[in-house]
Amino acid sequence: NSIHAAGFVECVEKIAKTEVPPRAKYLRVIALELNRLHSHLLTLGHAGLEIGYETLFQYFWRDREPIMDLIELTSGNRVYSSLMTVGGVRRDIKDTDIPKIKSTLKDLRGKLPFYRQVYENEPTLRLRMVNVGVLKREDALKLSVVGPVARGSGVDIDVRKDEPYEAYGEIPFKEIVYTTGDTWARMNVRMDEVEESINIIEYAVDNLPSGPFRIATSRSIPAGEAVNRVEAPRGELFYYVRSNGTDMPDRVKVRTPTFANIPSFLKTAIGESIADAPANFVSL
Numbered sequence: 513n514s515i516h517a518a519g520f521v522e523c524v525e526k527i528a529k530t531e532v533p534p535r536a537k538y539l540r541v542i543a544l545e546l547n548r549l550h551s552h553l554l555t556l557g558h559a560g561l562e563i564g565y566e567t568l569f570q571y572f573w574r575d576r577e578p579i580m581d582l583i584e585l586t587s588g589n590r591v592y593s594s595l596m597t598v599g600g601v602r603r604d605i606k607d608t609d610i611p612k613i614k615s616t617l618k619d620l621r622g623k624l625p626f627y628r629q630v631y632e633n634e635p636t637l638r639l640r641m642v643n644v645g646v647l648k649r650e651d652a653l654k655l656s657v658v659g660p661v662a663r664g665s666g667v668d669i670d671v672r673k674d675e676p677y678e679a680y681g682e683i684p685f686k687e688i689v690y691t692t693g694d695t696w697a698r699m700n701v702r703m704d705e706v707e708e709s710i711n712i713i714e715y716a717v718d719n720l721p722s723g724p725f726r727i728a729t730s731r732s733i734p735a736g737e738a739v740n741r742v743e744a745p746r747g748e749l750f751y752y753v754r755s756n757g758t759d760m761p762d763r764v765k766v767r768t769p770t771f772a773n774i775p776s777f778l779k780t781a782i783g784e785s786i787a788d789a790p791a792n793f794v795s796l
Contacts, residue, residue, distance in 0.1 A: 514543045514587075515744040517596035520764070522677060523753035524598050526738035530729055534721040536600035537679040542716050543587060543595050544678070544742075545709040549620075550579045551745035552702040552709070555794060556627070559699055562790035563640040568630065575623055578616045585609055598733075600726030610717055617710045624707055631700060641696035645780035645792035648693055652776070659747020660705070661773045661796055664698035666691040671743040683719075685712050695780075695788075698795040731759040744769050770796075 518540060525532060532540075557572030580590050586605055587595040595601050605613075631637060647657070652665035662669050668689045672680040688704040690697035735757040742749050747769030756762040773796045780792050 514547045514595055515742055515749060518544060519740055519742045519749050519751040520753065521596045521598050523738045523740040523751045524733055527736040527755050528729065528733050530599055532600055533724045533727060535723045536725045538716045538720050539601045539605060539725055540596065540678045541680060542713050545712045546579060546583050548709045548745045549706060550576055552706050556699060556702055559791050559794045562794055563637065565637060575620060582613055582616055585612060599729040604725045613717055617714060621710050627703060631703060640788055640791055641694065641699065643694050644784060644788050645695040645795065646693045647776055647780050651779050655776050656772055657776050658769045658772050660698050660701040661747065661776060663689045664701045665693035671741045671748050675741060677742060683712055683715050695792050695795045732757065746770055747773060
């Protein structure tokens with residue numbers, strides 16, 4: 513998906529000392545936040561399914577489909593977008609696409625109050641998520657969890673804020689942090705981040721710089737190595753790339769956020785009902 517491609521190409525651009533055009537940086541942010549939207553909506557729906565709330569699952573996945581349509585509109589494909597490339601992006605956003613992007617985001621924003629009301633007040637959901645699967649802040653720090661898992665336990669880390677990349681340093685947005693550390697907190701981090709992603713995309717579209725969306729680069733990359741961090745929907749995604757001076761990398765090392773987060777299940781599952789384990793696990 514876009515976030516892995518961004519992690520890789522940014523590493524290569526560091527090695528090649530390639531400066532990406534401003535328009536490309538904004539287009540990348542739009543792609544990355546669309547990816548975050550679809551991932552969070554998928555996870556929020558999946559959690560509902562795991563507690564037997566199939567209607568909530570269907571609602572979230574229904575509202576995810578227009579976001580998938582936007583991903584296809586802006587990249588050409590729904591899943592493997594292949595949008596990122598060394599030096600920029602492969603595809604620009606047309607002026608005629610912008611009204612569709614804005615109207616879709618407006619529709620999704622209008623549905624968020626309903627979902628928040630469900631998470632705040634629905635008795636079954638609260639029974640299965642509030643004070644369930646608690647990960648204390650000190651345990652979150654000890655286990656080095658990332659993303660919504662960390663932010664749900666009061667650890668305010670987000671690569672977009674801590675080490676801004678692409679155009680994130682130019683775009684205003686809030687870092688979402690909850691402190692209770694339970695399944696409910698982790699899901700609400702995602703819920704609130706849906707609105708923040710909408711804000712980010714709208715800002716990027718309204719302030720999209722003019723100019724090229726890609727610069728020409730050599731297929732052969734100079735010898736060297738680089739590391740890069742990006743904020744995937746589930747947390748920090750780490751890439752290491754080593755070049756040997758050809759058009760093929762000598763080594764690529766990836767650490768996904770799930771690799772960092774899953775071990776925390778050994779803490780969050782202690783003393784909990786087996787029936788609550790699936791939603792607890794999904795929230796990680």
